[in-house]
Amino acid sequence: MQFKRRFTLAVLAAAAGLSAGAAQAQSSVTLYGQVDAWAGATKNLGQDRAWGVNSGGMSTSYWGLKGNEDLGNGLKAIFTLEAFFRPDTGKSGRFDGDHFFARNSFVGLQSNTWGSIKLGRNTPPYFVSTILFNPFIDSYTFSPMVFHTYLGNGRTGAAGISGLVGDSGWDNSIMYSTPDMGGLTANLIYGAGEQAGHNGQNKWGGSLLYFRGNFAATAAFQQVRYDGAPGDLNSLVAGFSRQTAGQLGATYDFGVVKLYGQYQYIKNTISTGDAKSNGGQLGVSIPVGPGAVLASYAYTKTSGAADVKRNTWAVGYDYSLSKRTDVYAAYFRDKVSDLSTADTFGVGIRAKF
Secondary structure, eight states: OHHHHHHHHHHHHHHHHHHHHHHHHTEEEEEEEEEEEEEEEEEOTTSOEEEEEEEOSSSOOEEEEEEEEEEETTEEEEEEEEEEEETTTTEESSSTTOOTTOSEEEEEEEETTTEEEEEEEEOOHHHHHHHHTSTTTTOTTTOHHHHHHHSTTSOOGGGOOOOOSSOSSEEEEEEEEOOOBTTEEEEEEEEOOOOTTOTTOOEEEEEEEEEETTEEEEEEEEEEEOOSOSSSOOSOOTTEEEEEEEEEEEEEEOSSOEEEEEEEEEEEEETTOOEEEEEEEEEEEEEETTEEEEEEEEEEEEESSSOEEEEEEEEEEEEESSSSEEEEEEEEEEEETTSOOEEEEEEEEEEEO
16 A cells, blocks of 8 residues: 555656656747947037947847747747846946836737737837848947948937937837738837826837848838827927937848948927928948958938938948857048038947847
């Protein structure tokens, strides 16, 4: 009897272990990220040159956790938590005072049939279209298109246009993405103002992305409305009420060279007079050895309180040491009407994990 009882308990324990293993196999959590640091010099518009070791030459450094649980019938529960950091100082965030999980912080559901829905802080579709269709991708140091889109025309006061407002991550947002439909996906996002009596303060946008063989294209749109209530929109010009932005982009990979093209229109609705900007970007990526030569030129003309032109170009070489590690060298040159020329040059290393 004692042997029989022990045998029965052993069988039950083994069955429980198998059951737990099966349950664990249906879910996963992944730690990942990248570390990017570079050394060189920067001369900003109207300022003197500064030398240093800095974060985020080709990409902004971050780490993240993502996970999913299989709920059956093609449905999964998903979550993502991603935090920026600066390896040159060891500080968290892109800047002092940045959100801890500023890159992404959401939970949602994903279906093979119906797509995905995510609630929290999401990356807006407009940002994704901006970085996928220029050769320097998401570099806030060397990408002319990122500068023109998110840093504006480089001027202050009535002649200035600050670029896209609302950041590259939207707080208090809900985002829906369709499943892949023959290479085409659609994305919609809405960011609530969450201020009682100020429902006019909100953000919404969307994009279409198409990938087919060597060709890719996008159309993106977003609108940010502001009515003076406190929130994540601040440091805007007086009288600002709404910003509307649209972008078209395309790439084609010929093998020996990949071509990039983008067009962009941004309008700031301001009580003292609207400010509008039209511009675009042309770029190439040329495989050379285990890396690629990158080149990009962006032009933007702003009209409104004053006419301002911005011309920016960059060249670089990104050399792959392995699938996860690369080194790079790049030069960036920027010119805005009536301001001295700015430039940045340096070498860096990026490691992914």
